[in-house]
Amino acid sequence: MLLAEDGGHFENPARGIAYRISGKTWVNNHAHVLRPKADIDIAYLCRVLENYDVTPFVTGTTRGKLTKGGASEIPIPLPPLPEQRRIAAILDKADALRTKRREALAQLDRLAQSIFVEMFGDPVTNPKGWPMVSLETRFDFKNGINFSAEQKGRGVLTVDVANMYSDDVYINTKGLYRVDVPVSQDRLLSVGDLLFVRSSVKPEGVAWPALFAGLAGCGNTQQPSPRPSGVMRYQRSTSTT
Template identity: 50%
Template structure:
């Protein structure tokens, strides 16, 4: 079997030019033609203008110049306005094979700099066309398994949201008329965390793990990278996290206000930085799991958007606004039942997550072997 190694420019034609680009401000939620930009999602929005369809609707690979995202697009689409590179083969080659090849290329991460210049320096390995199609078919099957696992996890997330609404009703309208006179400051102690770069004036310190904004996701933690900070024993005592502390980010994108999760002693000792609020319940009126979901619900989002300070697309809330968050207080037995249901679903989700990790590992192995000629 003859395998060729060709420079990028000998394989790919950059067909980005000559197309009408669609700025994000013109995206619609529905329309005749999808818009593909450099974001993570395959489809970013829709437009109705047929004149914007890229390259007569022929299949293409879309590369995000800033994001390094690689997408296979086999339907008529319109280009996003910034950082979109549309690639098609200029020689006889299988487009899906080329897509998988580009996905496994390790480009340097230059932040929001442009990355197409790095992509153009690569060498493309091309086995004969039938072998390209065979490899693409195998990777397609493995990728389809990954997609099914991810969809199963998404279904579990939707089920959890449905359970919340079914048990408590719409938290914005409160049709079941749960008591709503209390605010968060009535039932919880709320503090912000330790400040980086503060003056310690020679006081003895020791390193301790601390949570930054990137660690706190919507109802989950990302502990892949946990940094340490030098802190005094008094600071560690004041800011040390305890089981069922609700962690909320101070700010970020407006649609992410109220983002937070519960701490479940994932680390034996950990504190938090000042851009994260720690909410520690001091009342038995509210269950921490219910509180997490209430704060992250539409009720929370609407309240924080009304209250937040917004500058250049970034929104932030302060301690006073968080303390003033208007609660709903359903009966505790109902809150306990909700927490029990979520615990059961979390067990199922954990199994699905492990299965996805196994499939991801299989895909990475297949991909590695495929482009080393070992598949």
């Protein structure tokens, strides 16, 4: 099993920091190789660590690094071996179901795109001759806030790139974290704001759009701020109709 050492998604553990591998593999010096002992199931260990928040064990300011010493201090629950295998099997089945659901949603997305083109035409070639305007005439562009890893944990709720990818057109507000930085009112999100991914490790993720629908069900009243390193906000301009 591989555990990220540096360059991992330590600030966004939902994206995964641990991976199972098999067969002959060459591993560079940016990952730890974990070989569990007889009382730990490797599938279970990977499930425990793949989305583990290891920030308390990460060092470095500009580029986080999970050293061997830091990784060795990570506590994990250790039920009996049969229970470990049962938990891993359940999570594997859940992953398989999520994969099938994503495939079904992708087909629905392609259907929606087809219906859009049929109704309005290709927005690139504009065969129906609709009037064309630039986004800057209809939206105000705004980046969010900059912060360091040390500022995470309290303060204003923050939308990260990981929150942008969901099963519908809205931002996934689960797993929002807080950062302790001063934020002006114009940096806070409003319901109806449109966000775009500015940068992503995967090319298909760049320019991914999502709408902010508020924090219903999150138990919070303060609206979050988008994170500028990966997200750009488009807010409808008040100077146009």
